[in-house]
Amino acid sequence: MGSTMHLAISLNIAATDGQDVLDFGQISAFVRKTEAAGVDMVIISDSADKPSSSPFEATTLLAALATVTDKIGLVAGASTLAHQPYNLARRFASLDIISHGRIGWNATTAQNPREAANFSRPEGFSDDDFRRRAREFIDIVRLLWIGWEHDALLFDKASGRFHDPDKMHPADFTGEFFSVRGPLNVARSPQDVPVLVMSGLAGTELDFASRRADVVLLDKLEPSGARATCDEIKRRAHEAGRDPVTIKVLAMADAGPEHDGRGLEDLCLSSGCDGIVLTVQPRAAALEALVERLLPDLKRHGFAKAKPGKTLRDRLGLSEDSKP
């Protein structure tokens, strides 16, 4: 087969049990070690559905991490309830420019009641409204990301033309939940469209993800269950007119002592997934064990061999077809 087995790490920095949180030095040292070990990307989230505490919000943390790394992909979780599409599109386009094209957005697809209560939506949305709103939100963000053509910026000091106004396109979006004129006031970013990661999917979201997502994370499943879901996603992507290789499905697994390189290689191969995502607890000892024990073992079993491309899209092998 010969295809690359991708390796990602998922780190939720929120402490739910009053334990010490990680500081920036600990997080950046960890991310740099995983970068050196060949990990494709780190996915960071910053909140939980029960009371928690974290010193950092994920997108701001990503900006700081982008300046101290240069190869690894950096993905932040950000919810469609806690942001406006225009603001979030700006944030991720900026991050993509800051990181020279290594950014992804893990779009939350499940409603967190804590967020609704703190973001002036005490009544929340019905599940169906929330899903339709999230889809609309994601489509607007993607539209805003491609508002400036690649060669729109001229920088022509002599003629006095900074950009070509004909290559700047408003989004002019009017939908059920949002209306957004655009264009973005951030330039086209190196990846055009930061990598869209979706997780925690079921039912209808699976269909939407098959059309839109670049990466889908599968909840912890037995290999047979993972195989069925992975096949289903690839089948639906194909039906939506995509080349199934442009959507990467990664199986999640704990980075705890119960797993070793051989077992995870078996999981990856028998599930037919494109790779795995290790979830690690935000504790110094857990991070150290992952770096010292599990990463070298995974490398021996064929993981973390992807060529570090210029961008995260290159690295994951996401082709032109996956762009909108």
Added chain:
Amino acid sequence: MSARQMKLGLFLWATGHHIAAWRHPDAHVTAGIDIDHYIALAQTAEAAKFDMVFCEDAAGLREANVNIASQTSRSIGFEPISLLSALAAQTERIGLVSTASTSYNEPYGLARMFASLDNLSGGRAGWNLVTSASPIEAANFGATGLRPHADRYARAREFATVIIGLWNRRAAGHDGESFSVRDPLDIPPSPQGAPVMVQAGASDDGKDLAARTADVVFSAAQTFEDAKAFYDDLKGRLAAYGRQPDDVKIMPGVAPIVAATKAEAQAKYDALQELIPDDVGVALLSSYLSISDLGRYPIDGQLPELPESEGMKSRQALVIEQARRDGLSIRELARYFAGARGHWRVVGTAEQIADELQARFEGGAADGFNVMPSWFPGELDAFATLVVPELQRRGLFRRDYEGRTLREHLGLKRPI
């Protein structure tokens, strides 16, 4: 007591504050897509011991006319909270202040962003509260039109109350006109306790909100008298909120052009003015004078007779009179406005500029200045290497940081 010293902010904006900055031969024209450029600017300002860097922001384009916009560098740039978070990892001491709108954010979300920036930087973050008056921004947030001024300020007041409560760990639970928040903030405080609050509103509502909640106020004043009047007005409002005059630092903008001789500085300024495209200058002049398009008139001729317009202020009327007396053409007048952008411009040697700053600082018209280099990086470098040492020689500015947080640099109390 040790002598009072001025505060200095570096106002970052696109390729520079002059409208034609990007066309300067040495201006870094790709600033809006080059993070290394911004890291270098912040490190220059930090080496010069500035209190802070400051990012202006709007959630939308600045200019609706696409032809005019395409002749300026202001349609694209970094989103400032991500920009400053990147700078936090590449600097040690300098404060990091960003603008964000109360109209297009939620207090819980913005509280999280700035608290995170505050932790990433070890207590160096600040928030410049704006209410957003631009219809271009409104159209990006599903609004059909602008909120009336008073409504925007009512929302801003509620927003400020909620965010200060979240940052200062006051009892959670807010259910108000515009916002509801149930839980305490899930991000712990930084070493400075809470981000510094900055404001720049010049209206009565704006000044009252600043007197109640701001730690720093940015202002625009051309003359000493205007600066002094604003300073006295704002400081005079503090007592009503139980605050001391020193609890708020007032920092007017200044756009310096410095060189070894006055003639050289003037030549630098004139060269920049030459780079303003005529239609850009005339469009900005039309907009400044609140009159319809001046482009219909011969550009080398004098201003036509203009009817009194609603939006025209007395100061603008005086400028028109002055232009007539001096026989300025539309082109000359347009360049004058486009270059200055309503801020105080000082052209001269380091000694002359230091004299001007000293006069306003010691004359009770400013606690410090928000420095607006005409183009980057050259005019920042010139200010840092020529003017800052002169201010230090006079004992008017620090030779090194004493504190680690932005509140410590500014001499502000920790929030209670």
